[in-house]
Amino acid sequence: MTDSFHPPVRTLMGPGPSDVNPRILEALSRPTIGHLDPAFIRMMDELKGLLQYAFRTNNDLTIPVSAPGSAGMECVFTNLVEPGDKVIICQNGVFGGRMQENVERCGGTAIMVIDDFGKPVDLDKTEAALKQHPDAIALAFVHSETSTGVRSDAEALCRLANVHDCLAIVDAVTTLAGIQLEVDEWGIDAIYSGTQKCLSCVPGLSPVSFSARAADRIKHRRHKVQSWFLDTNLVMGYWGADAKRSYHHTAPVNSLYALHESLVILQEEGLEKSWQRHRQNHLALVAGLESLGLGFVVEESSRLPQLNAVSFPESIDDGAVRAALLEQYSLEIGAGLGALAGKVWRIGLMGYASNRKNVNFCISGLGNVLNAQGHSCDVSQAVAKAEATYS
Amino acid sequence: MTDSFHPPVRTLMGPGPSDVNPRILEALSRPTIGHLDPAFIRMMDELKGLLQYAFRTNNDLTIPVSAPGSAGMECVFTNLVEPGDKVIICQNGVFGGRMQENVERCGGTAIMVIDDFGKPVDLDKTEAALKQHPDAIALAFVHSETSTGVRSDAEALCRLANVHDCLAIVDAVTTLAGIQLEVDEWGIDAIYSGTQKCLSCVPGLSPVSFSARAADRIKHRRHKVQSWFLDTNLVMGYWGADAKRSYHHTAPVNSLYALHESLVILQEEGLEKSWQRHRQNHLALVAGLESLGLGFVVEESSRLPQLNAVSFPESIDDGAVRAALLEQYSLEIGAGLGALAGKVWRIGLMGYASNRKNVNFCISGLGNVLNAQGHSCDVSQAVAKAEATYS
Numbered sequence: 001m002t003d004s005f006h007p008p009v010r011t012l013m014g015p016g017p018s019d020v021n022p023r024i025l026e027a028l029s030r031p032t033i034g035h036l037d038p039a040f041i042r043m044m045d046e047l048k049g050l051l052q053y054a055f056r057t058n059n060d061l062t063i064p065v066s067a068p069g070s071a072g073m074e075c076v077f078t079n080l081v082e083p084g085d086k087v088i089i090c091q092n093g094v095f096g097g098r099m100q101e102n103v104e105r106c107g108g109t110a111i112m113v114i115d116d117f118g119k120p121v122d123l124d125k126t127e128a129a130l131k132q133h134p135d136a137i138a139l140a141f142v143h144s145e146t147s148t149g150v151r152s153d154a155e156a157l158c159r160l161a162n163v164h165d166c167l168a169i170v171d172a173v174t175t176l177a178g179i180q181l182e183v184d185e186w187g188i189d190a191i192y193s194g195t196q197k198c199l200s201c202v203p204g205l206s207p208v209s210f211s212a213r214a215a216d217r218i219k220h221r222r223h224k225v226q227s228w229f230l231d232t233n234l235v236m237g238y239w240g241a242d243a244k245r246s247y248h249h250t251a252p253v254n255s256l257y258a259l260h261e262s263l264v265i266l267q268e269e270g271l272e273k274s275w276q277r278h279r280q281n282h283l284a285l286v287a288g289l290e291s292l293g294l295g296f297v298v299e300e301s302s303r304l305p306q307l308n309a310v311s312f313p314e315s316i317d318d319g320a321v322r323a324a325l326l327e328q329y330s331l332e333i334g335a336g337l338g339a340l341a342g343k344v345w346r347i348g349l350m351g352y353a354s355n356r357k358n359v360n361f362c363i364s365g366l367g368n369v370l371n372a373q374g375h376s377c378d379v380s381q382a383v384a385k386a387e388a389t390y391s
Numbered sequence: 392m393t394d395s396f397h398p399p400v401r402t403l404m405g406p407g408p409s410d411v412n413p414r415i416l417e418a419l420s421r422p423t424i425g426h427l428d429p430a431f432i433r434m435m436d437e438l439k440g441l442l443q444y445a446f447r448t449n450n451d452l453t454i455p456v457s458a459p460g461s462a463g464m465e466c467v468f469t470n471l472v473e474p475g476d477k478v479i480i481c482q483n484g485v486f487g488g489r490m491q492e493n494v495e496r497c498g499g500t501a502i503m504v505i506d507d508f509g510k511p512v513d514l515d516k517t518e519a520a521l522k523q524h525p526d527a528i529a530l531a532f533v534h535s536e537t538s539t540g541v542r543s544d545a546e547a548l549c550r551l552a553n554v555h556d557c558l559a560i561v562d563a564v565t566t567l568a569g570i571q572l573e574v575d576e577w578g579i580d581a582i583y584s585g586t587q588k589c590l591s592c593v594p595g596l597s598p599v600s601f602s603a604r605a606a607d608r609i610k611h612r613r614h615k616v617q618s619w620f621l622d623t624n625l626v627m628g629y630w631g632a633d634a635k636r637s638y639h640h641t642a643p644v645n646s647l648y649a650l651h652e653s654l655v656i657l658q659e660e661g662l663e664k665s666w667q668r669h670r671q672n673h674l675a676l677v678a679g680l681e682s683l684g685l686g687f688v689v690e691e692s693s694r695l696p697q698l699n700a701v702s703f704p705e706s707i708d709d710g711a712v713r714a715a716l717l718e719q720y721s722l723e724i725g726a727g728l729g730a731l732a733g734k735v736w737r738i739g740l741m742g743y744a745s746n747r748k749n750v751n752f753c754i755s756g757l758g759n760v761l762n763a764q765g766h767s768c769d770v771s772q773a774v775a776k777a778e779a780t781y782s
Contacts, residue, residue, distance in 0.1 A: 001658060002441055004414075005434045005651050007424045017644060020423045023395075028645060029420035032411045032593055033398045034723045043396045050393055066595065067458035070640035071620045078618075101619050196641055202423055204457065204595060204643030226617050227469075228492050229462045247728070249461035250587055252595030253408060254419060255646065260396050267392060332425045337638070 010326075011353070013362055014334030015146050015307060016174070017196035017203045018350035024201055027261035028254050035251040043260060044239065044251075050263035054176055054199075054271065055191065055209050057183035061232065062209040063239045064259055065192070066252050069173045072192030072206025074102055075230040076169055077140075079210075079218045080190060083107030086136045088129050088166070090121040092152070093145035094338040095171055103140075106226065111136060117339040118309065120302045121152040123160065130164040138189075140169035144179065146197075147337040149309035149346065150298045151179065158186040167214055173197060176207065177266055178278045178306035178350060189214040195255075198278065198306055200351030201262035204255050262351075278305040280390070281354045285347065288363035288386035292370065292377045297344055306354065308347040309340065313375070318342050321369055329365040359386055401717075402744070404753055405725030406537050406698060407565070408587035408594045409741035415592055418652035419645050426642040434651060435630065435642075441654035445567055445590075445662065446582065446600050448574035452623065453600040454630045455650055456583070457643050460564040463583030463597025465493055466621040467560055468531075470601075470609045471581060474498030477527045479520050479557070481512040483543065484536035485729040486562055494531075497617065502527060508730040509700065511693045512543040514551065521555040529580075531560035535570065537588075538728040540700035540737065541689045542570065549577040558605055564588060567598065568657055569669045569697035569741060580605040586646075589669065589697055591742030592653035595646050653742075665742075669696040671781070672745045676738065679754035679777030683761065683768045688735055697745065699738045700731065704766070709733050712760050720756040750777055 012019045033040050051062045065072045077099070081087060085108040089099045092115035103110040113129045115122050121141050130139065139161035143154045154170060161168035167189040175181050178198035183191055189211040196203035210218070210232070218225075218232055225231040229249060238248045266274060282305030286296065289310055297309035312318070318335065322345070325331045334346035347362060363386055367379035403410045424431050442453045456463045468490070472478060476499040480490045483506035494501040504520045506513050512532050521530065530552035534545045545561060552559035558580040566572050569589035574582055580602040587594035601609070601623070609616075609623055616622040620640060629639045657665060673696030677687065680701055688700035703709070709726065713736070716722045725737035738753060754777055758770035 002437050002651075002655055004418065004655055005421075005437065005648060007421050007434070007648070008428075008430050009422045010424050010428065012423065012425060014425055016641060017423050017425060020645075025420040025422070025645075027395065029416040030396075030398050031400045031416070032403065032408050032587075033401050034403060034405055034408060035594070037399075037401065037717075037723065039399055043398070046393050046396065067462060067620065068640045068643060071458060071462075074618060074620045098619065105615055105617050105619055194641065196423075202643070202645040203426070203641040204646055224496055226496050227465060228489065228496055229458065229465045249459045250407060250585070250594040252459060252593070252646070254411075254416075254593040255595055255643070257396060257398070260393075264393055264395055326428075332428065 008330055011331045011358060011361060013348050013353060013358060014332045015346045015348055016194065016350060018200055018348055019353035020202055021200050021262065021265060021352040023265060024258050024261045028202060028258040030257050032253050035253055036245060036247065040253065041245055047256060047260050050260065050267060051207050054263060054266060055183045056181065056185065057209050059183065059209045059211055060241060061215045061236065063235065064256065065206040065208055065230065066249065067206060068204055069192065069194030069206045071230065072194065072208050073098065073171065074227065075208055076190045076192050077102040077106055078227045078230050079225050079232050080138060080167060080214060081106040081108040082221060082223055086111060086133055087138045087140055088113060088133060088136045090126055090141035092119055092121050092150065093117055093142060094147035095142045095145060099140050118148045118150055118297045120150050121157060123153065123156055126157060127160055130160060130166065136166055138167040138169050142171040144172065144174035144304050144307065146174045146307055148297060148340060149304045149307040150302050151304050155186045158188055162187045174304065174307055177271065177274050179304065180275055183209055195259055195262065198351045199262045199266065200353065201258050202255060204252065205259055278349065278354050281349045281356065281359050282308065284359045284386040284389040285349060285362065287389050288359065288382045291382035291385040292363065292367050306348060306350045309344045310347055311344050316375060317373065320373060324369045325365055331362065331365050356390065399721055402722045402749060402752060404739050404744060404749060405723045406737045406739050407585065407741060409591055409739055410744040411593055412591050412653065412656060412743040414656060415649045415652045419593060419649040421648050423644050426644055427636060427638065431644065432636055438647060438651050441651065441658060442598050445654060445657060446574045447572065447576065448600050450574065450600045450602055451632060452606045452627065454626065455647065456597040456599055456621065457640060458597060459595055460583065460585030460597045462621065463585065463599050464489065464562065465618065466599055467581045467583050468493040468497055469618045469621050470616050470623050471529060471558065471560070471605060472497040472499040473612060473614055477502060477524055478529045478531055479504060479524060479527045481517055481532035483510055483512050483541060484508055484533060485538035486533045486536060490531050509539045509541055509688045511541050512548060514544065514547055517548060518551055521551060521557065527557055529558040529560050533562040535563065535565040535695050535698065537565045537698055539688065539731060540695045540698040541693050542695050546577045549579055553578045565695065565698055568662065568665050570666055570695065574600055586650055586653065589742045590653045590657065591744065592649050593646060595643065596650055669740065669745050672740045672747065672750050673699065675750045675777040675780040676740060676753065678780050679750065679773045682773035682776040683754065683758050697739060697741045700735045701738055702735050707766060708764065711764060715760045716756055722753065722756050747781065
């Protein structure tokens with residue numbers, strides 16, 4: 001017989017999931033009701049409004065996909081790309097590569113603009129690709145690369161896309177609520193995010209939003225969307241404001257309660273204040289970790305406050321440090337991914353987890369583990385440096 | 392400003408979601424941990440074992456898809472069907488039609504064997520189709536049609552598929568834990584289910600299982616699976632027993648806690664006892680509703696105990712009755728779907744919701760509402776008839 005599972009209590013400072021606000025866990029466990037219940041329909045309408053607030057958009061097609069961020073990515077590409085379509089993809093980390101997979105599996109052609117892991121997307125190279133491929137239907141890029149902690153200039157990239165009559169497709173999985181994002185003002189046509197990053201909600205849902213011209217393109221496709229489950233033409237029969245609320249698939253009711261609560265919390269704090277908080281705690285973390293002798297992969301102007309790719313001397317045993325943090329401090333930080341595997345730690349300060357207590361805990365925990373493993377550093381001084389940034 | 396959402400407390404006796412066991416809601420709200428945490432990996436291994444128990448299979452490729460049952464269906468078809476493949480689909484309700492959509496969107500050809508809504512799949516017609524299409528690669532059917540409450544003879548259909556060298560693909564969304572299901576003994580090659588039916592878990596996940604020969608077919612596909620998110624070749628890099636647990640997508644951690652708990656509860660009760668309980672409460676409901684003057688769409692030998700399609704005189708206002716039950720009793724029963732829309736109620740007795748209290752509550756609530764709307768019936772007698780079946 002298998003017993004009930006009782007997870008350990010962690011502090012989650014990896015690339016996500018991040019620590020979930022207890023209010024959200026409580027909302028998650030509220031009584032399940034039917035996905036066609038009038039009370040649930042009202043909640044869905046509120047949820048759309050809250051997502052529009054978080055995305056800064058008036059897009060009607062703004063909904064949570066009933067599956068994790070990877071499915072949100074697939075939802076965007078499978079709805080917008082038809083066989084033979086050409087899409088320019090900027091890749092500067094793991095997730096740009098995933099976009100390529102998506103476009104190709106939709107029967108499209110991916111034109112890749114490659115930058116090094118840890119560098120933002122190069123605007124000149126992107127513009128050159130747009131000029132070279134005037135028949136491209138879309139430009140796609142990752143705003144916040146979770147694999148490297150780098151921010152690209154989404155506003156400028158969207159402007160380029162719009163000038164060249166391309167749809168602007170943006171991966172905002174790690175962006176939403178963590179740094180500035182302006183879906184309408186920047187001219188974003190399709191965007192997807194995740195719930196388990198700066199919204200501090202449980203993993204499993206992916207908020208998406210499509211501009212009117214993107215929605216129009218989907219309505220007038222030449223072929224059916226290859227995914228029945230992700231076909232927004234069908235999904236909007238349930239989620240649409242003037243829809244008949246006709247059954248498509250059973251909505252993940254409780255997860256949607258949780259997302260609703262996370263967005264209510266975001267609205268209470270205010271979006272700009274949430275961005276500021278992420279920035280402030282990031283600066284404290286930087287001060288502390290630099291004091292411990294650690295470095296940052298990304299140059300200062302492009303660093304994501306919510307996801308810090310931290311480099312360490314080669315003599316340090318990556319796995320041993322992370323294991324010690326987990327075992328002795330119940331603290332999770334992330335390993336490197338792709339080209340940065342084994343070379344960096346990814347330290348997240350996302351959503352609810354972006355707070356002063358976690359910054360201090362991470363600096364002191366990491367410092368103590370480094371000392372224990374023979375890499376001498378002054379922990380008290382590092383914590384003091386971090387603290388000083390708050391005053 | 393939007394306030395937190397507090398759902399009403401319902402009794403869920405529709406086609407799903409069903410009432411969720413409070414133990415499962417509590418498990419859902421346990422602290423989130425990382426999807427690569429060693430404790431989480433151990434939980435995943437237990438979960439696979441528990442799913443094998445529920446499916447009665449030793450299939451290694453037995454996992455929960457990170458999205459609702461519709462995505463489980465798509466996972467099965469998108470992995471098994473390649474462009475040009477022919478699949479025989481038995482349709483006797485709404486969900487057979489959805490299978491057709493899936494096959495066609497994968498570039499396959501669907502050969503339809505059609506039966507009336509409310510009738511089980513006809514074995515002779517199916518055999519004839521298998522003989523007529525020796526090049527078909529699979530036979531697909533719905534074991535428990537949630538739209539009509541009919542059970543088809545899965546064992547016989549799988550035997551036919553196997554004799555004709557076809558993969559047997561089974562929709563078991565409403566089956567699992569409600570009626571007998573023998574994945575290995577019946578020779579099922581691919582099966583998908585849902586969590587929000589007889590497992591009484593929250594909606595949002597879809598347990599699937601593939602036989603060795605189905606898994607082998609997926610490994611040796613000519614084309615990539617068109618869905619990156621649902622590609623089991625990639626997913627098993629994370630879920631596989633001897634896999635590197637490499638990151639594919641972020642697992643819906645808390646929903647998986649809930650599924651684990653629901654399966655622990657199932658194991659405590661015992662699978663056969665769960666089937667018996669569904670049968671017993673069904674018989675009580677039948678006795679009570681017939682006493683109220685209501686009928687059953689499906690003939691007795693093919694009725695699903697967990698989902699009852701109940702017919703009513705034309706003079707009864709379908710919507711008014713359901714609205715009154717929801718408003719006065721906070722009791723949800725389901726409307727008809729597809730060809731049966733407006734003609735039947737679908738009354739679920741699924742999982743935790745399949746209990747004596749709910750049977751009595753539904754009979755008395757429905758009887759009282761019918762009386763109030765001018766359709767005279769003897770409620771006390773109906774409840775007594777139901778009660779008598781337990782002794």
